[in-house]
Amino acid sequence: MPDAPLLPSDLLRTFVAVVDDGGMSAAGLRVGRSQSAVSLQVKRLEEMVGAALFRRDSRDLALTPAGDTLLPYARRLLALNEQALAALAPARLTGVVRLGVVQDFAETALAGVLARFAEAHPNVVLETRVGPSSALRDAVAHAGLDVCLAIGSAEGAAAARTVPMVWLAADRVPSALPVPLPLALLDPPCSYRRAALEVLESAGVAHRIAYAGPSLSAVLAAVRAGLAVTVRTADLAGRGLVALAPGEAAARGLPALPAVTHALHVRPDAGPAARRLGTVMAEVLAAPTAPAIPG
DNA sequence: ACACGTTGACGAATTGATCT
DNA sequence: AGATCAATTCGTCAACGTGT
Numbered sequence: 001m002p003d004a005p006l007l008p009s010d011l012l013r014t015f016v017a018v019v020d021d022g023g024m025s026a027a028g029l030r031v032g033r034s035q036s037a038v039s040l041q042v043k044r045l046e047e048m049v050g051a052a053l054f055r056r057d058s059r060d061l062a063l064t065p066a067g068d069t070l071l072p073y074a075r076r077l078l079a080l081n082e083q084a085l086a087a088l089a090p091a092r093l094t095g096v097v098r099l100g101v102v103q104d105f106a107e108t109a110l111a112g113v114l115a116r117f118a119e120a121h122p123n124v125v126l127e128t129r130v131g132p133s134s135a136l137r138d139a140v141a142h143a144g145l146d147v148c149l150a151i152g153s154a155e156g157a158a159a160a161r162t163v164p165m166v167w168l169a170a171d172r173v174p175s176a177l178p179v180p181l182p183l184a185l186l187d188p189p190c191s192y193r194r195a196a197l198e199v200l201e202s203a204g205v206a207h208r209i210a211y212a213g214p215s216l217s218a219v220l221a222a223v224r225a226g227l228a229v230t231v232r233t234a235d236l237a238g239r240g241l242v243a244l245a246p247g248e249a250a251a252r253g254l255p256a257l258p259a260v261t262h263a264l265h266v267r268p269d270a271g272p273a274a275r276r277l278g279t280v281m282a283e284v285l286a287a288p289t290a291p292a293i294p295g
Numbered sequence: 296a297c298a299c300g301t302t303g304a305c306g307a308a309t310t311g312a313t314c315t
Numbered sequence: 316a317g318a319t320c321a322a323t324t325c326g327t328c329a330a331c332g333t334g335t
Contacts, residue, residue: 034327298335300332301332313320
């Protein structure tokens with residue numbers, strides 16, 4: 001006994017397109033075939049199933065009972081086809097992706113992004129580097145990195161979002177801060193450092209740099225210890241740190257801060273694995289519940 | 296006249312049989 | 316196993332038929 005014929009996916013896709021679009025000409029536009037090719041494909045499918053699928057009443061195309069029966073199966077087969085391709089897609093990505101992030105991102109959302117990406121794309125090797133925004137952007141521009149998350153201009157970025165800067169202090173911050181205000185800041189170049197110094201100077205608030213260094217962890221440790229306050233984004237709060245609400249900050253004589261832009265840059269000729277990482281990170285940027293991603 | 300589907304002619308790509 | 320060639324498949328284009 002001969003095997004039953006297999007229904008080709010392209011014929012099923014055309015069949016569904018004719019139903020959904022209400023005609024062969026429109027279906028042809030959708031499936032990228034001429035109208036006559038669509039007509040032939042429908043005819044071929046009808047020959048394979050041994051029944052007419054459409055009733056040709058004048059110019060109206062209506063499904064026959066056989067067409068009605070086939071339609072849900074066709075949709076399920078096409079959906080399964082898509083699912084199979086989607087299931088195989090992660091395994092197909094291979095290669096090395098070089099990612100650069102600023103320290104704040106390394107302290108917060110990076111672990112989650114790396115875990116999520118590694119689970120979905122186990123054959124991709126991720127090389128991650130932490131550095132200042134300007135160096136990261138330069139590296140992407142000169143092919144030293146494939147993807148980077150930096151702060152600053154969103155020009156040319158694959159994705160971006162703006163997040164408010166906040167004053168960070170130790171858990172039990174006193175209602176009256178010391179004068180001059182002790183600050184813990186990263187060494188320049190640092191957008192947060194620049195913003196903090198600018199708003200304090202323009203507001204005429206006396207201040208001194210109590211701690212400065214290249215390590216964000218050390219800056220946060222100094223704040224946690226109550227030695228100083230600093231400026232970052234709210235997602236760094238917790239574990240002994242609080243983000244002061246604008247009212248709380250104003251009550252302590254701290255001036256309002258500007259917002260900061262987080263920008264995702266992807267090398268224009270990056271490979272598919274790097275582009276996929278860029279998509280994952282853009283989703284993190286766009287997610288309303290995701291932690292802020294400071295630079 | 297126009298829109299839409301069908302049909303026939305033709306060409307390119309693919310498949311399968313055959314040969315070396 | 317690889318090369319060759321005829322048969323088959325499937326696409327487009329153009330002409331045609333039909334209904335509005």
